[in-house]
Amino acid sequence: MVGIYAKDLNPREATREFFAELFGANLISSALLPARKAGLNQIFPALLSSKDSLDETFPFAPVMPLSTAVQLSKITRFADPEHTVAVLLRPCESRAAVELVKLRQISLDNVLLITRDCPGTVEPETFEEKASDTLPGFSDFTEDQIRPVCRMCEHPTAPVADINIGTFGADGGIILEAKTDKGEEILKHIALDAELSDTSSREASLKQETEKRTAFMEKNLAELKKEVAGIEGLVKFFAKCVDCHNCRTMCPVCYCNECFFDSATFHFEGPRYEEWTQRRGILAMPRDEILFHLGRMNHIGLSCVACGMCEQACPHDIRVGQLFTLISTTAQKELDIHAGMSIEDPLPLATFREDEFTEMGEEKV
Amino acid sequence: MEKEFDPKIVGFFCNWCTAAAADLAGTSRIQYPANVRPIRVMCSGSVDASYVIKALLEGADGVLIGGCHPNDCHYVNGNYKARRRVALLKSIFNTLDLDPDRVWLRWISASEGVRFAKVVRQMTDEIKEKGPNPMGKSTQT
Numbered sequence: 418m419v420g421i422y423a424k425d426l427n428p429r430e431a432t433r434e435f436f437a438e439l440f441g442a443n444l445i446s447s448a449l450l451p452a453r454k455a456g457l458n459q460i461f462p463a464l465l466s467s468k469d470s471l472d473e474t475f476p477f478a479p480v481m482p483l484s485t486a487v488q489l490s491k492i493t494r495f496a497d498p499e500h501t502v503a504v505l506l507r508p509c510e511s512r513a514a515v516e517l518v519k520l521r522q523i524s525l526d527n528v529l530l531i532t533r534d535c536p537g538t539v540e541p542e543t544f545e546e547k548a549s550d551t552l553p554g555f556s557d558f559t560e561d562q563i564r565p566v567c568r569m570c571e572h573p574t575a576p577v578a579d580i581n582i583g584t585f586g587a588d589g590g591i592i593l594e595a596k597t598d599k600g601e602e603i604l605k606h607i608a609l610d611a612e613l614s615d616t617s618s619r620e621a622s623l624k625q626e627t628e629k630r631t632a633f634m635e636k637n638l639a640e641l642k643k644e645v646a647g648i649e650g651l652v653k654f655f656a657k658c659v660d661c662h663n664c665r666t667m668c669p670v671c672y673c674n675e676c677f678f679d680s681a682t683f684h685f686e687g688p689r690y691e692e693w694t695q696r697r698g699i700l701a702m703p704r705d706e707i708l709f710h711l712g713r714m715n716h717i718g719l720s721c722v723a724c725g726m727c728e729q730a731c732p733h734d735i736r737v738g739q740l741f742t743l744i745s746t747t748a749q750k751e752l753d754i755h756a757g758m759s760i761e762d763p764l765p766l767a768t769f770r771e772d773e774f775t776e777m778g779e780e781k782v
Numbered sequence: 783m784e785k786e787f788d789p790k791i792v793g794f795f796c797n798w799c800t801a802a803a804a805d806l807a808g809t810s811r812i813q814y815p816a817n818v819r820p821i822r823v824m825c826s827g828s829v830d831a832s833y834v835i836k837a838l839l840e841g842a843d844g845v846l847i848g849g850c851h852p853n854d855c856h857y858v859n860g861n862y863k864a865r866r867r868v869a870l871l872k873s874i875f876n877t878l879d880l881d882p883d884r885v886w887l888r889w890i891s892a893s894e895g896v897r898f899a900k901v902v903r904q905m906t907d908e909i910k911e912k913g914p915n916p917m918g919k920s921t922q923t
Contacts, residue, residue: 646879648917677832708836714874715831715867748873752866766870769862771852774869778849778861778889 418601419616420609424590429554431591432476432505432533432582435607439503440468442606445529449485449492449504450474458548459541462488464502476505476533477584479555479563480544484669484726486513490522498527505582507535509724511575512757513669516720519764522672529603532575533582533591536626537567540729566725566738569634573626576758580604585626586619638743645740648707654740655710657733660703664727664737665713670720670756677716678709710737714744719765721745722757789843789909791902793820794829798856799891800848806895814899815906818846826850826887827860831871834885841918844884844909846901851889861889883908884915 423431439445452463452474460478462485465471485506492502506514511532517523536555539547539562547553560568573585579600583592592613595601613619645654662678665671683705694700721741728738749755752773754765795801801822807814819842823829826849834845847868849861865887872882886905890898 642877642879648880648920651878651880652920677830705836708832708839711835711874712830712832715835715871718870718874744874744877747877748870751873752869766863766867769859769866771862774865775852777865777868778852778887780888 418604419592419594419613420604421587421589421611421613422591422593422607422609424588424610426590428582428584428587428591429475429477433471433474435582435591435593436465436474436503436505437468437471438607439529439603444501444603444606445503446500447502449488449502450476451478451485451505453552458545458552460544460552464492475552476582477554478544478552479536479538479558480541481507481510481538481724481726481729482541483667484513484724485510486517486523486669489514489528490517490672493524493526493528496524496527501527501529503529503531505531505533506575506578507533507538508572508575509535509570509722509757510669511577512572512722513724515577515757515760516670516722517672518760519762520670520672520720525760529599530577530579531582532578532580534574534584534623535567535570536573536584537563537570539563564725564729564738565637565736566723566728566742569630569637569739569742570723571627571630571634572757573623573630577760583619586616586622592619634742634746637739638746641736641739641743645743651707651711655706655735657735658706658710659733660706660709661732662709663730663732665709667726667730668713668717669724669726670717670722671713678705678712710740714741716766718745718748719752719754720756721749787910787913789817789906789914790841791818791844791846791905791909792837792842793818793846793848793902794823794826794833795820795848796826796850796856796861797822797824799850799854800826800888800898802892803848803890803894803898806892807899810895812895812899814902817906817909818902825855825857825860826864827855827857827862829864829867831867834871838880838884838915838917839920841915843912843915843918844886844905846905847885847887848890848898848901849887851891854891880917881912881915884912 423434448465449462451460454461460480539558543562579597581594595604645651723742725738829847837845849864855861868887875882888901
C-alpha cells in the first residue's frame, strides 16, 4: 500500500503526526527517533515512551552523529516481543541494520522498521554552526556542505523497511509505503489522505536523485583512485593517521567485541622493535596503521554500507569513508555481494558458493 | 656484479594437503627453489587477509596460500571460504593499485609433491620477473 499522509504538513510535522497516531492506536509501545539532545543544537536518537515528547524529535534533521543501527542492536538484545518498538532509520542506517541482522547482532522480532528518504547529511559541527533558536533543515545547507559520502550515496531510499516515509516526489506531507506484511497491517490503522496509485513522479524523482549522485560518485572516486594508487599513494593518504581506531569504533558493521587489531597478536616485545629497526634503518611509529586499514577493508568491505561514519569520526579528516566507499562498491560489484539489501542474504565471509571463482587455485602447472 | 634478486615468498600451507605435499616433494628429492618460507596452518580457510597483508608489508615479495582441492577440505568447506577471501583481497588490491598477482592461491593435495615443486618454481620465476615488492620497501609502513 502506498499513500499520501498529512498533505497539509511539512515532512517533519507529518512524521511526528504519524508517530503520534502509532502511539495513539497502541500499535507501538516505544519509538526510537532522532531528537534534540538536552535542548542543545545536536540531534541524537532517543527512545520515547509516548507521543508527549514528539515535539523534541526532528525526524529529518540532516545530521547523523552516529549510526542508529548500533543503538538498535543494544535495544533489541533479549527484547520482549510483546513490546513493539518503532525505529526511524535513514537508508544507510537501515542497510547497516540489515548487515547487523545478518551478523546476529540485531533481532527485528519486536521492531517496526520505519525508514525515511534521505537527501544527505552534514557534519555535526556544520549543523551546530547553522542552528539558532530553530534547527536547520537540509535546504539550509549548500551542496558542498553535504558530506561527500552522502553526495555519492546511491540509496536515497532504503531497500529494507516495514514502512518507508517518502519525501522524494511528495508534494506536501509524506508518502507512506508499506513494504512488508507487518507494514501493511500497521498502515490499515492509519488514516491516509489518499492512496497513491500512480507512483511514477516519485520514481522519476528518485531516479533523478540517484543519477545525480552516481555521476558525482564516479567523478569523485576516479580522482580518489588516482590519488591513492600504489603503496606510496596509500601511505600519503593515511599520513596523518594516528592509529586511534575511531573509524572502527564508529563503524556500524564492525561489531566484534574485541577487534583483531587490538588483540595480543600485535603486542610485541621490545627486542622485536630493535630487530626491525636494525633491518630497516628507520621504523615509522605507531606500527601497522596501513595494515589496520587494509585489514579492515578485507574484514568489512563486503558489509560496508558507505555511511561514512568512519570519516566523520576521524580526528584528522582523513577521507577514509570515501576510500572505503571506493573499495567496497568495487568489491561488492565484482563479487556480486551487496550489503544491506536483504536480511535473507547469507553472510559474505562465512559462506561461499561452489560455482564462484572456479578458476582460482586451479592453474595447471 | 650485482646480486640477482632473490624473492622471499611466504607460504601459508594447509596441514592436510599442501604442507604434506611439501614434505612429499622433500622426501622424493624433487628440486625446487628455496625461496618459499612455509608456515603450516590448519586450513587455508584460517588464513586471514591481515596475515597476507602483514607479510607483504614486512618485505615478502609474494604470498602463496596452499589449500585442498574443492570438496577435499578436511573441515568440509574452509577452502571455499579461503577462495572468496582471496577474491576479495585481490579486488581490493586491484582497486588500490597494489599488485594482486603477488598473492597466489593454489590447490595442492597431499599426493601432489610434483605439483607443489612446480608451483613454487613458477611463482619464484614470476616474482623474480616482477622484482622486489614495493609494499615492503616503504619505510612508512
